[in-house]
Amino acid sequence: MILHLDIENFGPSVRLDVLLAAPWMTDELARSLRIAHRHTGQCLVHGTSWSTRLGSALLAPVDQVVDRQAGNFWTRWSDGWHVAVENAEEGDHVRQAVTEALALLGLRLSERKSGLLAPDAVTEGVAADVAGPVGQVWRLAALGNDVRRYRYALARAAPDPGISAALPALVRRHPVLLPRAAHYLDGAAATPEGAGAFTGLLRWAYAEEGGQEHPDRHAPFRYGRLLALGARHPALARLVPASVLDRWCATPLTPLRELAERVAVTGLGPDAVADPLPRVRAWVRRGASAGDSPPQTATYL
Known part of the structure; x- marks a missing residue:
């Protein structure tokens, strides 16, 4: 039998004090986490590679118990x-041990998702849903508005005018797909449809804020994905509005400010930012090439 154990609402449930108390925590990382938590109310953000690494490190003691x-x-x-x-008796024993280990981290198992499975059930569900050629999976996703199939297709699809045109409306319906959309657009940035999708996603990100002076707590993560694309592709950098650059060039979130400064320089020239951060300044001195240490758009897939 297979015992499946899943944590209840893992990312938002991780407490800042628990992370800061981890034996591997550094002063620099602690400062960054405090800033992220102050602006977003969360420590870990679904779909980001840094959150994946932190989450794995946090759960290492539970892995040892298992x-x-x-x-x-x-x-x-x-x-x-x-x-x-x-x-079932052995399953109950393992489950109890994991429950106790998670409690030390302020976490608990999901009653709905945790339980015993038949061995063949492991290859059903998501694995069965995403079987097949990418084009077929995309068509089935569109027919059923299936987020799991969309995830699979966007991670693997070659640039396609139809997919690019559908992205803004798709992400508007399912914001959780933004990381996969960014991954796809990284390969479609040179196409007219890809540029159009990028512009549409920028409009969506602004509309989600409601035009407020102070962005909502999800805004840094939306713009972080999109600005990374602009920093990697000069053609996209030139599409980013000045108002977006001005806002994020002034943010206290250093990684996001660096992205905004790189986009500004990439799109407008080396003098676009009066007082860039040290790493951006060094990058400008090296020639400010978009291919020089570009930011990553990848997420865990």
């Missing part, structure tokens, strides 16, 4: 474990 209980007969994907057990 390993002591199950030997090598287990695996974890994100915040969910699959453990091979002989029977």
